[in-house]
Amino acid sequence: MKEAYFPQEIETKWQHTWEETNAFHTPDDSTKPKYFALSMFPYPSGKLHMGHVRNYTITDVIARFKKMQGFNVLHPIGWDSFGLPAENAAMKHGADPAKWTDENIAYMTKQLKMLGLSYDWEREVTTCKPEYYKWTQWLFLQLYKKGLAYKKEAAVNWCNSCGTVLANEQVIDGKCWRCDSVVEKKYLSQWFFKITEYAEQLLQDLDKLQGWGDNVKTMQANWIGKSQGAIFRFKVKEIEGLEVPVYTTRPDTVHGITYLVVAPEYKDIEKLTTPENKQAVEEYRANARKMTEIERLSTDRVKTGVPLGTHCINPFTGEEFPLWTADYALVEYGTGAVMAVPTHDTRDFDFAKKYNLPLKVVIAPESASSYDADNLKEAYTEEGILVNSNEFNGMKNTEAKKAITQKAVDGGFGEFKTQYRLRDWLISRQRYWGAPIPIVYCDKCGIVPEKEENLPVMLPTDVDFSVVGKSPITTSPTFKDTACPVCGGHATREMDTMDTFVCSSWYYMRYADAKNSEKCFDKDLVNHWLPVDQYVGGIEHAILHLLYSRFFTKALRDCGVLDFDEPFKNLLTQGMVLKDGSKMSKSKGNTVDPDEIFENYGADTARLFILSDSPPARDFDWSDAGVEGCYKFLNRVWRLVSDGVNKGLISKDYKIDFPLSRENDDLIRTVHIAIKGITNDISNDFQFNTVISKYRELTNAIYEWSGKKNEKSFTDEDKNVFSFAVTSLVKLMSPVTVHMSEEIWHELGYERSIHEENWCEWDENLAKASKITLVVQINGKVKDKIEVDEGANDEELKQFAILSPKIKELINGKEIVKTIVVPKKLVNIVVRG
């Protein structure tokens, strides 16, 4: 065996062998239990970055560990390959996005292989290939048939720089999630998926996701934004038969209404405006329309509004109050109209103060005897007792919510209402590089879905990428005109493509049956492999991809395509990879190129390091010294083994015969403790950082043990023990340092790949210490430590403690109040005086 560790040589060799032997292929039929380990698939942007390396290494180690534990592991990879960067590159360089994408995939595939990842490449999935997007289109049609895909005219988020609309989830702080430019509002007719129909299920089923972090679950719950309240309908005084409905979560404050606000975009706003107010209202609305999302969302903005001139009547009190329009009412939420109770809502309070609208107190704190509206400094939004509220006076406001709503129900002017913040998912994109929406517009029949047998609707290639202000797809001379699938007459195709998040909402299902050309996947196979047992990826998808995928799964279940209702059983959201405390980015110039690390240290060092310093969920600070440290450690392990092998001290045919010498017994114990600890650390939340510290501890222990021996005096027993320890270490490390372990394994004389081996097992009796350090405390403070036999019982431990000279002196002359014994660990003597 070579004395020095040459990672690149070893790694290239084994990568070739694994490829030639198809070592990581997963059969569908196996008697072993299944385990589906999944990384979020990459966008083929050009090169892997360290975030990828971290993500895929974590999943790879999990996959290999599970395989060694006897699971039939599915560990696939694919490409989220539709999307704007390819199209932009095409426009810039006049290239073909398909070619650009293919080249990136080829390069990144090479990098993934260099990392030694155990993917089943036969199941590779690429979303921009017709054999994939055919099924994306097919699934769209299933949703369409179910009434879950529909087209409507709506105010949508428009990103001018990307030249396309965006879903709500893709607008971050009023800016585009991709390019960061300010998002505008536009009125367009667009395709939506009815995700709102699943709002309640998506919320409820979060409880089923025991293996998800609470942070992600609360983010989703907040995004869905369920609230419970009431709808009240108010008659308009000036217009017979016209009503304004409002949604409120505070029906208990209904007697305190002093005005009502409708959004500038409210559908009946023109009817509600009197001729005298028309001009001011028109101006206000025009202004609101011009405003960008950013301006509207600005937190320090002063509220503005104008009166409409009309009035509503409060059915509870008979009081009249004026109607206003103000942009703090949102047309998309609730009914687009708000009942304003300035005394008990901070926003209404601000508005009322600014425009001198009246205040009326209807909730008082339980302690207060009276409450003066004129002197209010801010809205009272806490709980309390109803006042000025007729028959509800004296009632607790929490009870009044129900009672008051009930009165509205009985009176026919209101109802109980549950409201969600979640909006339908806008999936149309005015872009080229995506899956075409399989819809045609027939001159006679209107909107018609393409026939399933005509799929895929191929993305045209005869397009001009140099056009500005419109989608390149519209320049295709052959794409637009087609025959109606129903009547055969003239029709035109939908020119929009689908949001790429549609493609990524089902890719993990396709892995179950990646090559199927008859169906999107076989139902039995998808039911067998799914749900994913462990999903690993970035927290940035907490809402977007993960919510869409959950919706897709439920919708496809209802379409009868599959039989489960949650796609991802366990989710690990890995932290970011930082350098010098901030996120790696090209603009900051603090990126680390994986290729350079492979070249200088090898993939095993990269894998070891990226797992070593932080638990997976936390951010990880990349340091060059850390990489160096890991490389040195691997050299140290290599030297330990090569030395032993070359001196004939290690062999694969070892046998441990008890009893052993004291030192050998200790080493065996250390190995068993390591096996137990490492197994538990991986099983328990994948704490790879402590796993790696245990690799080091075990290595240190073996070195220390061998340092005590003179190699010439090595007995057969020593050789056996040494062999066992080294063999165990190499095996325990094999999921992480995949190449080095494989190389050593063969150097030890094994024929089979180490990755086909079973995971190490420990013997509970051997993992037990023979001596324990008894901690003796007085009044909870550590005062002494005594070595005692492992088998000592509680009474004996107490005696040891009291008899220790140190303790004897300290408790001398004091009264022992009580003594607490923690078996095999600690004695605490409580004294007084």
Add this chain to the structure above:
RNA sequence: GGGCAUGUGGUGGAAUGGUAGACACGCUAGUCUUAGGAACUAGUGCGCAAGCGUGGGAGUUCGAGUCUCUUCAUGCCCACCA
């Protein structure tokens, strides 16, 4: 404004309510070397010491980094959602 995380040596981080700082990085000495940024050995929370130490303050407990309350700081998510 609301929600969720996280606060431990010079640094990354360990620690089923029971020895705080495992394992590393860094640093300091030394050994071997022509030399070393290689390898090995010893040391390394603070304090001269008694002791003190897990952001601050309270509490529960024989015992709190860990549980409860409160407060501060940082990060992330959501945000005029009625």
